[in-house]
Amino acid sequence: MPTSTDTAPEALRARMVDRILATQHLTPPVEGALRQVERHRYVPNAPITDAYNEQAVITHTFPDGTHLSCASGPTIVAAMLNALDIQPGHRIMEIGAGTGYNAALLATLTGTDGEVTTLDINADVTAAARRNLDTTGFHNVRVITRDGAEGAPEHGPYDRIIVTVGAWDIPTTWWHQLAPGGRLVLPLRWRGTTRAVALVKHDDHWESDWMFLCGFVPMLGQPGEHHATIDPQHLVTLHYDTDQPVNIDALQNVLNRDKTTMWSQATVGSQEPFDRIWLHLTTVDDGTVRIQADQQAITTGLCTPAIATRSPALVQHDSLAYFTIRRLHDNPGHWQLGAIGHGPTGEQLATRIVEQIHTWDHDRTADPHLAAYPTGTPVPPDVQGKLINKPHTRLYLRY
Known part of the structure; x- marks a missing residue:
C-alpha cells in the first residue's frame, strides 16, 4: 500500500x-x-x-x-x-x-x-x-x-x-x-x-x-502482591505486598466510618506530575498501599482518590487514609492536594499523608536513594533507610 x-x-x-x-x-x-x-x-x-x-x-x-x-x-x-x-x-x-x-x-x-x-x-x-x-x-x-x-x-x-x-x-x-x-x-x-x-x-x-x-506487564512467577475489596459492593480494592500485615477483615466497610478530609498548601497545574508523593510515603510508612476505586464509588462519593485506578493510601489495622485532589475554582487549571481518612485513626493517617505532600513540595523532582542487598548478604549496621523485605532482596529507601 x-x-x-x-x-x-x-x-x-x-x-x-x-x-x-x-x-x-x-x-x-x-x-x-x-x-x-x-x-x-x-x-x-x-x-x-x-x-x-x-x-x-x-x-x-x-x-x-x-x-x-x-x-x-x-x-x-x-x-x-x-x-x-x-x-x-x-x-x-x-x-x-x-x-x-x-x-x-x-x-x-x-x-x-x-x-x-x-x-x-x-x-x-x-x-x-x-x-x-x-x-x-x-x-x-x-x-x-x-x-x-x-x-x-x-x-x-x-x-x-x-x-x-x-x-x-x-x-x-x-x-x-x-x-x-x-x-x-x-x-x-x-x-x-x-x-x-x-x-x-x-x-x-x-x-x-x-x-x-513506568508501568509494565508483570513478570510471571512473582506473586508478591495481594488484593482485596473493602466495601460490600466490591467497588474499592486495596493492593498490598505480602510482607505487609494488612487486616482486610478489619477494614471492611471502613469507608463508611468516621471521615476526615485534610488539605495541604500544595497545588499542581494540569500538566504537573505528583507521583513522587507515593515514593515519599514508601520511605517513611510501612502501611503504604495502593487503592483503586471503580467509577461508581467515585460518583457516589464513597471513595475519591486522586487517580481512580492507582493512588497511594495508608492503612493501620481498622483505619485507612488515601491521597486525593480537588479542583480550585478560583484558580482554573489547578488542583489542591490532600488526604481523606476513615476509621478510628483515619485523621492521624491523613495527617501523615499531608506531611509527605509538604515534604515533596519542597523538592518535587527528588527521587529516593535505593540500596538492595541480596538475601544472605550481611547488611552493614550503618545502612540507613526504610527496610522493605522481599524473598530475594532487602530494599533500603531513604531521601
Whole structure:
C-alpha cells in the first residue's frame, strides 16, 4: 500500500525520536539506534502509525484478556536504554523478549563484538521475537524460552542486564550473573508503585543512580502482591505486598466510618506530575498501599482518590487514609492536594499523608536513594533507610 511522505516509516520514526528528545536527554548512540531500528517491523499486525506513537502495543494476551506481552512505549524504552549505558562489545541479558524490538536496539548498541541474550517464559512470545529478529537481520541475537528468574548463566557473566517485564523482586540469580560493576535496569515494584530503576553492582549490594515512573506487564512467577475489596459492593480494592500485615477483615466497610478530609498548601497545574508523593510515603510508612476505586464509588462519593485506578493510601489495622485532589475554582487549571481518612485513626493517617505532600513540595523532582542487598548478604549496621523485605532482596529507601 502506498504511503505519503508524512506516514512513511522513516518520517514517523524521526518524529518519534524528536518527540522523545523533547522530554529527555539521550546519548548519541541511543538516539542513533532508535532512528535506525524499524519499530513497525516488530509489530507487523499493528497500524504503522501505532508503531511509532507513544503507546504500548499489545502483542499477546491470556485467554482471560490480561496482557502477556507487548511492545513498550518508545519513551520508557529510550529512558531505560539510556540508563543501561551500553558500550560496544558488552555482553547483555534481557529478561522479557517481547517483540524482539528491544533486543534489536541492544544488539545495535553493543555492536558486532557484543552479545545479546533475550529470555521469555512463553514459547509463543519467543517464537515471534525470533521471527521478527530474523526478518530484520538480527540473527546474532540469542533467544531462549525460559523463566527469566533463572537467567542464562551458560552465556554469562553479563556486563548489563535489562528487565522489560514488571519485577516485584530481584532474583539472586541476576546478582550472580552480572559482572562486578555491571548495571541492572528493571521496572521494580514496591508498595503498589512501579519505577524503572538503574542499579549498579557493588561488592555486596546494588546502588540506584536513576529512577523513572513506568508501568509494565508483570513478570510471571512473582506473586508478591495481594488484593482485596473493602466495601460490600466490591467497588474499592486495596493492593498490598505480602510482607505487609494488612487486616482486610478489619477494614471492611471502613469507608463508611468516621471521615476526615485534610488539605495541604500544595497545588499542581494540569500538566504537573505528583507521583513522587507515593515514593515519599514508601520511605517513611510501612502501611503504604495502593487503592483503586471503580467509577461508581467515585460518583457516589464513597471513595475519591486522586487517580481512580492507582493512588497511594495508608492503612493501620481498622483505619485507612488515601491521597486525593480537588479542583480550585478560583484558580482554573489547578488542583489542591490532600488526604481523606476513615476509621478510628483515619485523621492521624491523613495527617501523615499531608506531611509527605509538604515534604515533596519542597523538592518535587527528588527521587529516593535505593540500596538492595541480596538475601544472605550481611547488611552493614550503618545502612540507613526504610527496610522493605522481599524473598530475594532487602530494599533500603531513604531521601
